[in-house]
């Protein structure tokens with residue numbers, strides 16, 4: 001193996017396999033993220049994290065069709081005893097019943113404290129598997145192998161795991177960091193296009209909150225992203241993980257800074273609930289970012305050109321930037337049901353410029369309804 005340092009990340013050569021390696025520094029909970037274009041290095045990466053013995057690969061019915069074979073083959077070649085468990089795809093299965101079924105399966109397979117749960121899938125599989133790993137035998141090894149763009153850019157980094165209960169999203173959960181994250185960007189080739197577009201919303205968010213050059217890069221390379229250009233996808237994954245990882249390193253448990261990752265989410269979550277989860281999360285976040293950017297403009301914090309730029313990138317990706325006939329009052333009222341709300345005050349993450357955001361309490365009902373209503377025009 002040989003290495004070269006590149007922007008706080010390493011390039012690793014293992015035989016024919018070339019990987020980017022990043023490190024998330026969280027003291028004894030630190031872990032590496034590997035970014036590559038196949039599953040050839042997965043077993044070796046698990047070995048270098050000192051994992052051994054049984055690995056239960058948890059995946060869903062969609063991902064299983066396309067991705068599990070090569071993943072499992074490579075783990076088995078590296079000497080792991082691999083067992084697969086497939087859950088039904090979809091957010092409606094992200095609940096305690098699925099977790100209970102996983103626990104029963106793990107007992108039947110005689111898993112011990114040294115065994116590993118590997119999440120092979122999108123954010124739903126990652127959140128459920130991480131929660132099972134955090135709680136089974138009071139915590140066993142956990143590995144993230146994200147296969148959706150949302151999971152590669154966002155949910156697999158940061159250690160938030162959990163499930164939904166009685167209509168409340170992610171209401172039961174834990175902070176539980178994986179031993180490693182392994183991103184194979186080519187898994188995106190089998191992801192439905194609408195899911196790919198939805199994942200790009202979180203990536204635009206990362207550019208707006210932290211990195212104007214990255215937003216330009218996405219804007220310039222949209223066509224190549226949809227053509228699955230490996231170099232572009234790898235650079236994108238690396239930059240996302242660096243931005244999110246850096247925020248998480250400074251504020252692992254969301255006491256302050258980590259909240260900037262909620263840009264676009266205050267209004268976005270409200271739209272998601274009011275429209276009964278018919279729109280994808282990233283689509284709602286896109287609408288939320290449009291509204292939040294316009295809010296910042298009306299508060300004289302953000303230049304009109306910057307608002308236009310954000311809206312334009314989202315439009316080019318094919319994300320919604322308007323919602324005809326938006327239910328303004330319902331969306332406004334729904335914002336007060338967000339679990340992140342404190343003392344009944346709405347907290348918004350607003351850009352002062354592309355790459356710089358601040359958090360503010362806003363209680364101007366007329367202005368908020370104006371920007372929500374603006375999404376319908």
Ligand SMILES: NC(=O)c1ccc[n+]([C@@H]2O[C@H](COP(=O)([O-])OP(=O)(O)OC[C@H]3O[C@@H](n4cnc5c(N)ncnc54)[C@H](O)[C@@H]3O)[C@@H](O)[C@H]2O)c1
Nearest residue numbers: 062063089122123124125147148150151155160187190191
């Ligand atoms: N833990 C966190 O920090 C965090 C952050 C953001 C979102 N989330 C959670 O993530 C979830 C959303 O994640 P998501 O958008 O990945 O949803 P998802 O896991 O439901 O995946 C979306 C769809 O794509 C399919 N899929 C995934 N990868 C595929 C592939 N390579 N090929 C073919 N099909 C594939 C899935 O089966 C599913 O149908 C939500 O539950 C959300 O709460 C968690």
Ligand SMILES: [Zn+2]
Nearest residue numbers: 202265281285
């Ligand atoms: Zn989000």
